[in-house]
Amino acid sequence: MAMQRGLPPSMTAFLTLIGILVWTLMEYSLHRFLFHIKTSSYWGNTLHYLLHGCHHKHPMDGYRLVFPPAATAILCIPFWSLVKLVVPYTAVPAVFGGGLLGYVMYDCTHYYLHHGRPSQKVAHNLKKYHLNHHFRNQTSGFGITSSLWDRVFGTLPPKKV
Helix, strand or coil: CCCCCCCHHHHHHHHHHHHHHHHHHHHHHHHHHHHHCCCCHHHHHHHHHHHHHHHHHHCHEEEEEEEHHHHHHHHHHHHHHHHHHHHHHHHHHHHHHHHHCCCCCCCHHEEEEHHHHCCCCHHHHHHHHHHHHCCCCCCCCCCCCCHHHHHCCCCCCCCCC
């Protein structure tokens, strides 16, 4: 669709990568600032538990690892509108598509980190990194698909002593 709007293939690919990068920042931000928000009221605690607390209480429950696809489809509407506000008309499909691809990669990666048996070093290290967040230190290591934003914002888990 971006190329139908006159965007060259190389720029479409570049903007798709930008969309993926933006998703990784959203993933980190949502996980750190929304899913790990400190609550004190009954309704705040209940909402937090439903959004993310349940996942930390039962991290190996396969039914609580991905966001429901129907809800994702509904949320695509405001995100499409937001992208339309901040990027040029020709770039909207590439940036939005990259963000959506990033989200799907996140969901698949997150499920695999909990239930897969990685044989490759990169995947094994990512699983170890994420499970460290669940079982050792829930106040750091907020990246799921990578540790990039933990490095940028200084929330890498401490090294073992």
